[in-house]
Amino acid sequence: ATDRVLPDIAEWYEKGELPGIRELARELGSLGALGMSLDGYGCAGASAVQYGLACLELEAADSGIRSLVSVQGSLAMYAIHRFGSEEQKQRWLPGMASGEIIGCFGLTEP
Numbered sequence: 742a743t744d745r746v747l748p749d750i751a752e753w754y755e756k757g758e759l760p761g762i763r764e765l766a767r768e769l770g771s772l773g774a775l776g777m778s779l780d781g782y783g784c785a786g787a788s789a790v791q792y793g794l795a796c797l798e799l800e801a802a803d804s805g806i807r808s809l810v811s812v813q814g815s816l817a818m819y820a821i822h823r824f825g826s827e828e829q830k831q832r833w834l835p836g837m838a839s840g841e842i843i844g845c846f847g848l849t850e851p
Contacts, residue, residue: 742799743801745765745768746765746799746802746803746806747803750802762809762843763840763843765809765840766809766840766843767840769809769840770838770839770840770841773785774810775810775813775814775818775837776814776822777791777810778815779814779819779822782822782831782834782835783835784834784838792814795810809843812845812846813837813843813844817844817846818844
């Protein structure tokens with residue numbers, strides 16, 4: 742994160758843009774950072790401590806990049822991994838783990 746994100750993050754923040762987010766997501770996927778606490782389907786199956794340390798390192802560079810990893814794995818991928826059909830898991834999780842697919846979630850408040 743310090744080599745890839747830190748040199749440019751202030752400029753990206755000032756411009757209100759995050760160029761190359763797809764490429765960065767693929768890089769995070771190749772490192773096993775996306776859905777890293779999940780097992781199978783291209784996920785790393787990492788421990789909670791490993792996940793926490795990875796997020797700590799990402800947070801040191803930028804909380805938004807850490808949020809990408811957290812939302813992708815914990816909110817988008819976990820829901821499919823836990824509640825999805827086998828067909829849904831096979832369709833979505835490998836691409837999300839590799840960073841080819843970026844997941845999302847919806848939140849409403851009263």
